[in-house]
Amino acid sequence: MRVRDFLKVLMSDLLAVIVCVLYTVFLVGLIEEVVDLGEGVYWVVLSVVFTSLLFLNFRYYSPSLIAISLGRPVDVERHSVGAVYIGVFIGSLLVAAIIFQEVGKVFCLEGLFSFVVSLAIFIMVFVSLGLYVRRLRRKD
Numbered sequence: 001m002r003v004r005d006f007l008k009v010l011m012s013d014l015l016a017v018i019v020c021v022l023y024t025v026f027l028v029g030l031i032e033e034v035v036d037l038g039e040g041v042y043w044v045v046l047s048v049v050f051t052s053l054l055f056l057n058f059r060y061y062s063p064s065l066i067a068i069s070l071g072r073p074v075d076v077e078r079h080s081v082g083a084v085y086i087g088v089f090i091g092s093l094l095v096a097a098i099i100f101q102e103v104g105k106v107f108c109l110e111g112l113f114s115f116v117v118s119l120a121i122f123i124m125v126f127v128s129l130g131l132y133v134r135r136l137r138r139k140d
Contacts, residue, residue: 005070012065016057023090024050030093053090056083088133092126099125 028046031037037045060083067073100118103109109117 008070009066012062013058016062016065017054020050020053020057023053023094026094026097027090030097056086059083061087084133085130088129089126092122092129095125095129096122 024046027049028037028042031045032042096118099121103117103121104114
């Protein structure tokens with residue numbers, strides 16, 4: 001039984017690191033599209049974003065996932081509101097980028113119009129996810 005619990009925790013932590021790596025590459029890619037990063041600055045930004053995401057993940061998200069997988073009660077009060085909304089922000093960036101890519105395949109978006117459309121998509125997704133998370137937090 002203890003070996004299985006250890007493997008569940010190990011898999012949860014491994015998946016957390018993999019997700020942090022993917023989110024870091026995605027976020028730094030978005031930052032790089034806006035600001036031209038030099039070689040040294042790129043690695044500094046990459047390591048800062050990765051460390052921040054990893055800290056947030058292990059501090060706030062992983063304990064709940066591990067508790068759920070082991071059948072223990074979840075301590076909802078441990079979640080910081082800021083950490084939850086940072087997760088909403090990152091998720092919104094990811095979803096908005098995917099939607100924008102699909103919209104870009106259908107319509108020709110260039111210049112300021114492209115920026116306005118991508119900003120509008122991001123705001124819609126962020127507000128929707130934010131309201132959903134807010135409603136979920138009230139139920140607890």
